[in-house]
Amino acid sequence: MTKCDYLIIGGGIAGLSAAMEAAKYGKVIVLTKGKAGEGATEKAQGGIAAAIDQIRDSTQFHFEDTIAAGAGLCDEKAVRILVTEGVERVKELIEMGARFDRAETEAGGGFALALEGAHKRRRILHAGDATGEEIQRTLGSKVVSEKLADIYQYTLGIDLIVENGKCLGVNALDLKSNKTETFIANSTIITTGGLGQVYLYTTNPEVATGDGIAMAYRAGAAVTDMEFVQFHPTSLVQFEDLKDIIALPRFLISEAVRGEGAMLLNTKGERFMQKYDVKGELAPRDIVSRAIYKEMKENNSDHVFLSLVKVGAEKIKKRFPVIYHTCLERGLDITKDNIPVAPSAHYFMGGIKTDVDGKTNIANLYAAGECASLGVHGANRLASNSLLDGLVFGHRAALAARSEIRNHKSETNPKSEITKAHLKDKELQRFKLIIKSNMWKEVSIVRSKESLLQAQKMINEVDRKLDFEPAAKEEIELKNLTLLAKLITQAALDRPESRGAHYRSDFPKSDDKNWKKHLVYKKS
Ligand code: FAD
Numbered sequence: 001m002t003k004c005d006y007l008i009i010g011g012g013i014a015g016l017s018a019a020m021e022a023a024k025y026g027k028v029i030v031l032t033k034g035k036a037g038e039g040a041t042e043k044a045q046g047g048i049a050a051a052i053d054q055i056r057d058s059t060q061f062h063f064e065d066t067i068a069a070g071a072g073l074c075d076e077k078a079v080r081i082l083v084t085e086g087v088e089r090v091k092e093l094i095e096m097g098a099r100f101d102r103a104e105t106e107a108g109g110g111f112a113l114a115l116e117g118a119h120k121r122r123r124i125l126h127a128g129d130a131t132g133e134e135i136q137r138t139l140g141s142k143v144v145s146e147k148l149a150d151i152y153q154y155t156l157g158i159d160l161i162v163e164n165g166k167c168l169g170v171n172a173l174d175l176k177s178n179k180t181e182t183f184i185a186n187s188t189i190i191t192t193g194g195l196g197q198v199y200l201y202t203t204n205p206e207v208a209t210g211d212g213i214a215m216a217y218r219a220g221a222a223v224t225d226m227e228f229v230q231f232h233p234t235s236l237v238q239f240e241d242l243k244d245i246i247a248l249p250r251f252l253i254s255e256a257v258r259g260e261g262a263m264l265l266n267t268k269g270e271r272f273m274q275k276y277d278v279k280g281e282l283a284p285r286d287i288v289s290r291a292i293y294k295e296m297k298e299n300n301s302d303h304v305f306l307s308l309v310k311v312g313a314e315k316i317k318k319r320f321p322v323i324y325h326t327c328l329e330r331g332l333d334i335t336k337d338n339i340p341v342a343p344s345a346h347y348f349m350g351g352i353k354t355d356v357d358g359k360t361n362i363a364n365l366y367a368a369g370e371c372a373s374l375g376v377h378g379a380n381r382l383a384s385n386s387l388l389d390g391l392v393f394g395h396r397a398a399l400a401a402r403s404e405i406r407n408h409k410s411e412t413n414p415k416s417e418i419t420k421a422h423l424k425d426k427e428l429q430r431f432k433l434i435i436k437s438n439m440w441k442e443v444s445i446v447r448s449k450e451s452l453l454q455a456q457k458m459i460n461e462v463d464r465k466l467d468f469e470p471a472a473k474e475e476i477e478l479k480n481l482t483l484l485a486k487l488i489t490q491a492a493l494d495r496p497e498s499r500g501a502h503y504r505s506d507f508p509k510s511d512d513k514n515w516k517k518h519l520v521y522k523k524s
């Protein structure tokens with residue numbers, strides 16, 4: 001058994017932001033399922049939004065854009081905190097050494113600020129198209145070089161330990177020895193990121209199986225906004241092996257590319273976004289994703305094209321080096337060739353219900369980052385607001401939890417055991433494919449009662465086969481994916497209207513009178 005004051009499950013932007021603050025008050029342990037640094041944060045491309053240009057921009061404009069994208073479900077208090085404290089946190093990040101691209105003029109504080117969909121001002125700080133890697137590097141080196149936390153890599157949190165309504169820590173699996181291990185803490189902060197891996201097509205890394213949300217739900221925490229999954233309009237479509245599709249994410253083509261003038265074309269070579277929204281290619285993500293979905297259906301194709309001719313070869317190579325080189329490795333010279341793209345599951349607006357201090361309904365349990373849901377993104381997140389969310393609310397959760405730095409006694413007497421898998425690999429992959437393909441086909445960009453009931457039937461069939469205590473990593477993840485698929489599908493059924501990222505073809509309009517509210521689920 002290992003003890004600490006703060007146990008942080010997850011080492012992305014939210015986890016490390018929490019760790020930096022928590023280290024001021026006590027001993028911190030961070031668990032990461034994979035290698036430290038592996039997660040959505042390091043994959044982030046476009047950038048981090050903050051109104052640092054106080055001449056052409058303001059926190060009020062950023063607030064308004066965030067609220068507008070959220071389609072009526074944003075919590076104004078949370079958004080106000082995001083946009084104001086966000087500026088402070090980003091400045092700290094720069095002081096810590098984050099190297100964002102600079103402009104030749106002093107406008108925008110000397111930074112080259114980018115534009116993305118549904119932002120009315122240029123406010124995206126970026127490091128080429130590898131912003132997440134730069135942020136993860138900056139935070140990671142601070143935590144490691146200043147010994148702010150003990151990082152346990154390849155340590156998978158399985159289930160929370162809750163006694164008498166208080167969270168005492170987590171039971172975990174050491175993936176190197178396959179032994180279980182118990183971590184006891186005064187405060188536990190879940191920062192395990194998103195759940196894109198519930199879907200067949202996703203931009204999310206392999207670790208994004210929603211473990212933290214599933215374990216919190218099992219422990220009695222409330223989850224909310226489970227129907228709101230954001231589909232990014234443009235991920236690279238290539239000939240893919242089924243084995244790869246199940247395991248690997250689709251490579252993202254950043255929205256910032258459209259911010260610099262890239263155009264969407266259907267397979268007939270026609271530009272189409274103006275038909276759907278006056279903002280064209282820079283309309284909110286849900287609108288662009290649905291427009292692409294419709295064009296693909298009408299043209300019987302699995303992709304549309306993204307043309308970067310208007311961006312120009314020099315700018316492409318300088319501003320988007322990762323996208324340029326990755327596409328080149330895959331046989332596409334994007335200075336000349338159109339990129340075949342389609343939407344993929346990208347971001348989860350729902351998650352563990354918290355207040356603006358990361359508090360859940362379980363004492364001593366906090367959550368922050370993509371696994372948490374406090375209404376900051378409403379029904380649809382504004383581009384580049386997610387990194388900011390992790391930075392701001394990770395910090396706030398650690399700050400709020402400092403009052404709990406006192407030792408409490410645990411009655412648990414854990415044993416370290418070697419675990420053994422129940423399922424054969426072939427069976428496990430088959431169940432995973434059933435969940436992921438049904439979620440993609442029936443519960444993605446366009447849903448209906450009929451499609452949701454069909455998905456529910458298939459998910460329940462898999463669920464019935466998983467009636468055992470999962471032991472191996474992939475089994476634990478499959479159980480979590482199945483639980484989350486059930487919750488997303490149920491919430492999508494329970495919301496008979498369309499709002500933000502949740503679109504029901506049988507209820508295509510928003511119904512503010514009855515449904516301008518959040519759905520909350522708790523294990524009965
Ligand atoms: P993550 O960074 O995903 O970290 C999760 C951590 O939890 C990892 O350390 C993982 O190992 C750990 N973990 C998970 N499960 C367990 C477990 N059971 N036990 C122990 N540890 C566990 N947002 C923006 O604002 N701007 C962008 O430009 C942008 N681009 C993106 C590009 C891509 C390709 C993707 C996928 C997302 C992008 N996003 C972007 C979204 C953003 O990156 C994420 O929402 C954000 O990084 C999430 O941070 P996080 O700290 O909550 O989780």
Ligand code: SIN
Pocket residue numbers: 044045046047253254255256347382383384385386
């Ligand atoms: C992108 O670069 O398009 C992703 C940005 C985001 O998810 O906010």
